[in-house]
Amino acid sequence: MTLGEIIKGAYSLIKGMKVTIKTFFGPSVTCQYPRETLTLSPRFRGHIKLLTDKCRACGICERSCPTNCIKVEGEKREEHKYKVVTKFILDFTRCSHCGLCVENCPQGAIGFSHDYNLASLRKEDFVFDLLLEYKKRGA
Numbered sequence: 001m002t003l004g005e006i007i008k009g010a011y012s013l014i015k016g017m018k019v020t021i022k023t024f025f026g027p028s029v030t031c032q033y034p035r036e037t038l039t040l041s042p043r044f045r046g047h048i049k050l051l052t053d054k055c056r057a058c059g060i061c062e063r064s065c066p067t068n069c070i071k072v073e074g075e076k077r078e079e080h081k082y083k084v085v086t087k088f089i090l091d092f093t094r095c096s097h098c099g100l101c102v103e104n105c106p107q108g109a110i111g112f113s114h115d116y117n118l119a120s121l122r123k124e125d126f127v128f129d130l131l132l133e134y135k136k137r138g139a
Helices: 003-024 060-064 100-104 130-137
Strands: 048-050 070-076 083-091 110-112 127-129
Touching (some): 060 100, 100 110
Antiparallel strands (some): 070 083
């Protein structure tokens, strides 16, 4: 090794250590997940959820879904002029987050949730009864 190569290597090492030391004493950019959560974008797409009780069980969301992950059932009741939803099932394992169901809903009854930390080892845990979840929220 020549003296020029040694000086070039030492300069490169010092330059790299400068970046390392500057980053080490700088502000932390890591989010400590269980204690801290990131702020989500307003356009974040989680699984779909019922926003209001205006769902008329028309089935447009079910027909517009390319993956057939939505099942809507409803019944006609005497006190209403329209169908009332009795079952709204979402198979989240098949959902492609395309948003066609949300865009095509004529009542604006469904939208995207902000749930991002869904985790399970069982596939059955990702089949949601959205009507039941809506009633649990007390909305």
